[in-house]
Amino acid sequence: MNHLSxxxxxxxxxxxxxxxxxxxxxxxxxQWARFIEQCYLIGYTSLPIVTILSFFIGSVLALQSxxxxxxxxxxxxxxxxxxxxxxxxxxxxxxxxxxxxRVGSAIxxxxxxxxxxxxxxxxxxxxxxxxxxxxxxxLAAITVMMPVLAIxxxxxxxxxxxxxxxxxxxxxxxxxxxxxxxKEYMKPHDVTxxxxxxxxxxxxxxxxxxxxxxxTRGGPREIGASVTKAVVxxxxxxxxxxxxxxxALLMS
Amino acid sequence: MSTSPAFTASPFVGKTFGITVAxxxxxxxxxxxxxxxxxxxxxxxxxxxMGPSGSGKTVLLKHxxxxxxxxxxxxxxGEYDAADPETRNKVHLALVFQAGALFNSLSVYDNLALxxxxxxxxxxxxxxxRVMHALSILSLEKAANKFPxxxxxxxxxxxxIARALVMEPQLLLYDEPTSELDPVMSATLxxxxxxxxxxxxxxxxxxxxxxxxxFAIADRMAFVMDGRILGVGRPADFKNPTDPVIANFLNPxxxxxxxxxxxxxxxxx
Numbered sequence: 001m002n003h004l005s006x007x008x009x010x011x012x013x014x015x016x017x018x019x020x021x022x023x024x025x026x027x028x029x030x031q032w033a034r035f036i037e038q039c040y041l042i043g044y045t046s047l048p049i050v051t052i053l054s055f056f057i058g059s060v061l062a063l064q065s066x067x068x069x070x071x072x073x074x075x076x077x078x079x080x081x082x083x084x085x086x087x088x089x090x091x092x093x094x095x096x097x098x099x100x101x102r103v104g105s106a107i108x109x110x111x112x113x114x115x116x117x118x119x120x121x122x123x124x125x126x127x128x129x130x131x132x133x134x135x136x137x138x139l140a141a142i143t144v145m146m147p148v149l150a151i152x153x154x155x156x157x158x159x160x161x162x163x164x165x166x167x168x169x170x171x172x173x174x175x176x177x178x179x180x181x182x183k184e185y186m187k188p189h190d191v192t193x194x195x196x197x198x199x200x201x202x203x204x205x206x207x208x209x210x211x212x213x214x215x216t217r218g219g220p221r222e223i224g225a226s227v228t229k230a231v232v233x234x235x236x237x238x239x240x241x242x243x244x245x246x247x248a249l250l251m252s
Numbered sequence: 253m254s255t256s257p258a259f260t261a262s263p264f265v266g267k268t269f270g271i272t273v274a275x276x277x278x279x280x281x282x283x284x285x286x287x288x289x290x291x292x293x294x295x296x297x298x299x300x301x302m303g304p305s306g307s308g309k310t311v312l313l314k315h316x317x318x319x320x321x322x323x324x325x326x327x328x329x330g331e332y333d334a335a336d337p338e339t340r341n342k343v344h345l346a347l348v349f350q351a352g353a354l355f356n357s358l359s360v361y362d363n364l365a366l367x368x369x370x371x372x373x374x375x376x377x378x379x380x381x382r383v384m385h386a387l388s389i390l391s392l393e394k395a396a397n398k399f400p401x402x403x404x405x406x407x408x409x410x411x412x413i414a415r416a417l418v419m420e421p422q423l424l425l426y427d428e429p430t431s432e433l434d435p436v437m438s439a440t441l442x443x444x445x446x447x448x449x450x451x452x453x454x455x456x457x458x459x460x461x462x463x464x465x466x467f468a469i470a471d472r473m474a475f476v477m478d479g480r481i482l483g484v485g486r487p488a489d490f491k492n493p494t495d496p497v498i499a500n501f502l503n504p505x506x507x508x509x510x511x512x513x514x515x516x517x518x519x520x521x
Contacts, residue, residue: 030372118353121319125347126419127340128370 014211017131021139024132034137042103042138042206043145049102050095050149051156057090058082058157062164066171075173079181082161087186087194091153093242095146096201100234104209107138108230111213112223120214135210139203146202147195154191158182193249200245205234268295268422268455269343271316271334275325278311278479285311286479289325293472298449298456300466303476304501309459310350312476313425316457317347329423343423346416350428352408354400360387360411361396364418386414390444406437413444424448426458430465442468463502475501 028035065081111134114120123130158179165173212230216222273291277284285308293299301309314320315327318334327334329343339345354363364383368374374382387393390410400408409429416424429445430438446469449456460466466473467487474484475498482495493499 114355117356118349118351119355121314121317122347122349122353122355124319125317125340125345126367126370128366133370 010211013215014207017135017211017214018207020129021131021135024129024136027132028136028140031133031137034133035140038137038141039145041106042099042141043148046099046102046145046149047152050098050153053094053098054086054091054153054156055160057094058086058160059164061085061090061157062161062171063168066165066168066173070170075171076177077181077185078161078165078171078173079178080185082178083158083182083186084190086154086157086161087191088197089194089242089246091157092150092194092198092201093238095149095153095198096205096238097235099142099146099149099202100205100209100231100238103142104205104234105227105231107206107209108213108227109223111210112216112226113220115214115216116219116223130214134214135207138206138210142202142206143199146198150195150198151191154194193246196249197242197245200241201238204237204241208233208237268453269330270295270455271299271423271457272328273312273316273325274328276312276315276322276327277324278308278315278320279323284479286315289476289479289481291474291481291484293455293457295455296449296453297471298445298458298469300458300460300470300473301476302461302463302466302473302501304461307476308479309461309476310427313347313427313457313459316423317345317425319347344419344421345423345425346419346421347425348409348412348416348427348429350431352400352412354408354411354415356400358399359396360392360398360400360403363400363411364415367415367419382418386417389417389448390414405432406434406441409433409437409441410444413441413448417448420452421454424454424456426456426460428460428462429458430460430462438462438465441465445469461501477501 061082062078065078066075069075069078069081111120111130114134120130123133162175162178165171165178166175209230212226212233216226271291271293273289276286276289276291278286289312301312303309311320315322316329316334318337318339321335329339329345332339332342354360355366358366361383364386365379368379368382373379384393384396387396390413392407392410392414395403395407395411400411403411413426413429426445429441433441442465445456445458445465448454449469458465458469467490470487472484472486473490475482475490475495477497482498483490483493490498490502493502
């Protein structure tokens with residue numbers, strides 16, 4: 001019962017943080033420098049790992065599906081399978097997991113350390129709301145960068161799959177046939193659904209990580225505990241939300 | 253040291269506030285940290301809150317700064333409720349934290365410039381003038397481009413005071429300003445606190461267990477023990493205290509033949 005009330009309390013606290021942050025949305029134009037800095041930290045610095053990871057996810061997907069689809073004589077549909085899986089599921093989910101581990105943990109560590117060493121209290125006494133200065137630029141940056149990262153992940157995954165199909169003897173589907181199949185059975189909303197999912201995941205990860213960081217109490221040891229809590233909560237939320245958002249998108 | 257026009261430009265300067273603490277009680281879980289505190293700080297005075305470690309001084313200061321919410325009772329700054337976030341729009345309040353609480357990712361200059369930039373009080377030239385003036389008062393001009401991690405403990409405290417000055421405060425709160433400092437730096441900070449009050453007539457509340465600091469600068473002082481006020485008065489009233497707890501705190505006798513920690517051990521047996 002105590003756990004349940006704690007979870008309800010955290011959900012309420014996170015929503016309250018969102019409301020307080022959105023109150024300052026009008027200040028975003030004059031926080032341009034902070035927004036660009038966060039775009040760089042969240043987006044640009046995540047780019048190499050997103051590229052590598054999604055390229056190999058697409059490659060493995062093509063390899064595995066080539067192996068199994070050969071039995072059905074359906075190798076010509078590998079492009080469709082890789083394309084749809086990357087765009088609708090693996091692209092947004094893998095990017096979100098990566099962002100939770102790489103960016104979410106960094107956000108929580110920074111804010112928790114600011115809280116423990118009283119920098120957040122200093123901001124409060126200076127009448128500078130932490131929601132305005134610390135949370136808003138990060139939320140705005142993830143909102144802009146997450147679809148960009150998801151598109152790049154999709155492209156890398158598709159090309160990874162194409163390369164594997166072309167150069168693996170057991171599959172031997174050339175790039176032209178692969179991309180023809182990919183285009184033929186994919187609709188624009190398959191891509192946009194994936195981008196919507198990526199957007200939701202990214203926004204929730206950053207919000208939750210900010211909330212946990214700003215609510216850290218105690219000493220340096222609690223900074224580590226908060227980071228663990230933030231990453232674990234984000235991963236759980238990504239997978240739970242994945243089901244519900246997917247269902248909502250399929251129904252719409 | 254002279255008062256620069258940069259500090260007199262603010263509409264807040266010249267208006268000072270008193271503080272009224274009424275029946276303030278604070279509990280953290282089952283632990284009561286403050287019990288029925290009643291206190292009054294007059295506008296423009298230096299008020300020292302003394303007491304041993306863990307007596308509740310800092311928690312009391314955090315209530316005045318609006319960083320803690322009272323379990324019961326209230327704190328008022330002038331006519332405003334200290335716990336109401338709106339009060340910060342009406343009163344310029346600055347708190348000098350015990351460890352400085354400087355922003356580690358910002359240079360000393362940017363630490364000081366943050367407040368006027370965020371509140372858009374003046375253009376970058378005006379901000380520069382205010383920041384450099386505050387740094388010059390604390391003899392910190394050469395540290396402007398350094399980062400907090402490059403500074404000694406004493407310099408961090410001076411930067412924290414300079415950051416408070418840039419806010420042109422009407423109420424200046426200090427949490428243990430001389431802790432962890434050598435005697436010369438302690439004396440320097442003591443002089444700085446007194447001089448600032450002389451120049452700006454700012455109401456100052458100083459939480460400390462440094463009796464030299466308190467006796468040197470306080471107009472009035474209070475002694476806190478176990479979350480209760482044991483006495484309030486002028487420094488002269490505490491020169492020869494009748495209360496044995498206050499007397500023991502202010503004039504501890506070092507007895508090597510019968511040390512205190514041995515007495516404590518015996519009392520636990």
